Amino acid sequence: MITFAFLDWLWLILFVALMVACGAIFYRLGKRSQSDFFLAGRGLPWWLPASSVYATHTATDTPIWVAGVVYKYGFAGLWYAFFAAWCAISAFVSTRIFRRSLAYSQAEWQSLRFGGLGAEMLRGWVAGWQVFMNMFILGWVGIAMGKLCSYLFGWDLWMGLVIFTSIGAVYVLMSGYWGVVMADFQQGVIALLVIFIVSIWGVLAAGGPDEIISKLKSYNSTCEWTVPTTIADSTQAKIRISDPESDKAYVVSTAPFIIRTGKSDDTAYRAVEIKTESQVKNSAPTTLAILFPGDGDVLYTDTDYTIVWTAGKTKKLVNIDVSYDNGMTWNAIDENHPDGQSWRINPFSFTGAFKGQFPVAWFVTMLIIALIGGFGMGTNIDWYSEAQRIQSAKTVRDASYSIWAGTALVLIRNSIWAAAIIGFFVLYPHLASSGEYEMAWYRVGFEYLPIGMVGFLFAGILAIHLSTVSTQLNLGAMYATRDFYHHYVNPRASESRLVNVGRISTFIILIGSFIFGTIIGEEITAWLIFALWIMAAGVWLPNILQVIWWRFNCWGYLSSWIANLGLSWLVVWILPQFGVIPELPDYMQFWLLIVLNALIYLPITFATKPENMDHLVKYYVMSRPIGFWGPVRKEAVKRGLI
Amino acid sequence: MIQFIIASTRIGAPILGVIIPAVIFGISFFVTWLLIRHFMKSQNSD
């Protein structure tokens, strides 16, 4: 826990007041019309939506999961965050096409791209799903703030969730998107500077860049291991390090260690951690040996430990196995695991074509998903909030640059964090549990910054938090207002009525997020990764096809969504449980879902009629999409429209 | 969460706890003022 001095409170209050005022002061602009409340009148220069892209995608949980992957995978962990690079292509393709459509939201775009009943069903479906996802994301980032406040101040979880999201809601309710984007700009400036400063501190705390590189070279090798729950009490076990190619053992534990069931007490676990830490940093051993666990060590089931062995005495990649029967049989802990620690500063530290913690196949899949996804709309969950920023830009050119620049900043931010996390690793190379090392970047800030900067750091964290919650509040309200209320309930509503409905929707989403936040528990990461990654996998290709292929119709697209809901559960949970398919790595699940889903929506597409040609021509002339639009273009030329 | 206490060393003089936040506050205040001026001016000229 930390306590704030007077100076900390002063900075915190001043910063919060400034951030809220920056948003609220645009109240008169925000209330003028629906277009103002949700798109700031469609008149923003590129740098404003760009800063909003950057600020929105920096949330309180972001440094947590970035720290998690960089601590575990070194700079190669940056590629886990590289999915944002869908904007590389989107900035010049789907952004341009979407901006030309003028649709407020992706849901509205469905009714421009497709026609008739199917389009209306799609619009309703996408809008409903987005309102749900915005509430869910708000609850998720809100509870991340709740956890941080619990760690810092000892508050109950709900307090951090409710108080700070409510502060953001103040200026969103008043000024709508004008407030969001103006406050985002300011919060982006603050957040970028805070991230920069804290990361510098992180590198300095580890002794500076040269010291970090030199320590990584000298440290021994490590591998995380969670002791399985299936092991019987008092089992004796041994570790083996072997060559993945020849299967020849480099070294085996000289004496067994003991596995106990139950939970280790804190003192005992702390003692293990101190021992592990000293073994990682211990440069004395000159021969290859397993340094931890060793003779007499007691490990507990369902607990995370770090296996340590002497570095530099084997090939670059090793297999790590455990035996519970004195070496008669071996169970894999990890294969193609990197030896030593210098690999951490190589962003391309591949562990094999398909094996290990960073296979080439995963990297290629990530690149394809990220980059090729830029041809589509909605291939990445972030598209939905970017769409609002695209549409608020004053020209097509501004829209393109805003997406490109905002994402470039996001990627650079990740890299700055990553350098600080490497520094943190050098200080604490023995941490085995992600729950501990995920807090790395926050710990660097709160433990190493001078007193007096703690309140300011918390203000920076608040800036990060408010920029995300404000976006999600306004975005969810936009779907509820524009796509539900205005289109289906009251098409003739006045602008002031629409703004009021926008405010009511904002409030409902706020309350909904509190409910979601309180029911999201510790299992959040696993559930969310499933929801966002796998459920989006099956519709990745349809999201591209809807942009680039004239023949892809609303029934094909709608069926891809419905099929994906069922298929993702089947592939990830149900079929592996019944042994029909093995439990696959996530990137293989992605490819399997792509294929299975296509087997459903492609026949449905061809079995149903194409979209109405008049509708397609109108859409084509306005948006000028890329790809396979031959028949539509021919018709448009024939009609003298282009 | 974190079950143990890490001995930590704060880096940098305490005065930085006044200077750095003040500079960043000043920058963000200035930037906000520019933003408000820019948009209020352009709205008035519409």
Place this chain on the structure above:
Amino acid sequence: MSLIRRQWTAKDADEWCREDWIAIVLSVLAYITLTVGSALSFLLLPTGFVILGVGILVTMLMYWVIDPKLRMISTEYEKKQKDYLQQLEDIQKWEEKQ
């Protein structure tokens, strides 16, 4: 560079062409080099500075390639935006003219 077109008519700017593909490739390269370069530079590694420098150059090149085209697209589109906005509102209010 005759490879890269610098003058655009409104009609030509609306078509997808070589400059778009070059910009796309440069954009991807820029993101990769900026990511890797920033991380390595923060640890003051010389390779990092070189890669970051390449990233900045590639970004500038990308801008040089695509900006004239984007300007023409924007200028031309602005002329029609008011009509398109009206069409959008007609669809929104179920008043779309068939």
